[in-house]
Amino acid sequence: MPSLDALFEAAKAIQDKAYAPYSRFKVGAAIATPDGRVFTGCNVENAAYPVGSCAEAGAISAMVAAGESRITQIVVMGEGEALVTPCGGCRQRIREFAAPDTPIHIAGPEGIRKSFTLDELLPFSFGPDNLAAR
Incomplete structure (x- = not known):
């Protein structure tokens, strides 16, 4: 399993590659899987x-x-002083592949700000298990 530091560094590295010419607000994400693989977006x-x-x-894809x-x-890294949490759509995307207790770490350039x-982040969510119960 990759360490939180390794996920942070992966999110930081990919954040620099963001294509954000309009907002100039770059975001990077790194996710870990059960076998220890890391994917970034x-x-x-x-x-x-x-x-x-x-x-x-992008990381989920x-x-x-x-x-x-x-x-x-997951580590999500954004710019500025505010917490950059996943948007509503991404919270639902994460829900498709993660358990309710999956940690989502919010980072800035200095490190993890909040977990x-x-x-x-998505209480009372609808997910794959809702469809399996039919």
């Missing part, structure tokens, strides 16, 4: 604003493309 903006993609979505399907922890569980 960065935000990619587009002149047609709604078609950009979030860092978390890379994970799925590699044949993985479970997230054990949450998925359930804290």
Whole structure:
């Protein structure tokens, strides 16, 4: 299992590669899987604003493309002083592959600022288990 420091460094490295010419707000994400693999993603903006993609979505896509399907922890790194937590859409994307107690660490350039569980960020969520109960 990768250390939290290793996930932090992976998120920091990918954040620098973000394509954010409009907002100039770069975000990086690093996720770990049960077998210890790390997948990263960065935000990619587009002149047609709604078609950009979030860092978390990119990392999840890379994970799925590699044949993985479970997230054990995540680091999301943003700029500025405020906590940069996953947007609502990314919280739901994370929910598809993570358990309610999965740690989501929010970081800035200086380190981890705050940690949450998925359930804290997306309480009473709808996920794959809801469909299995039908």
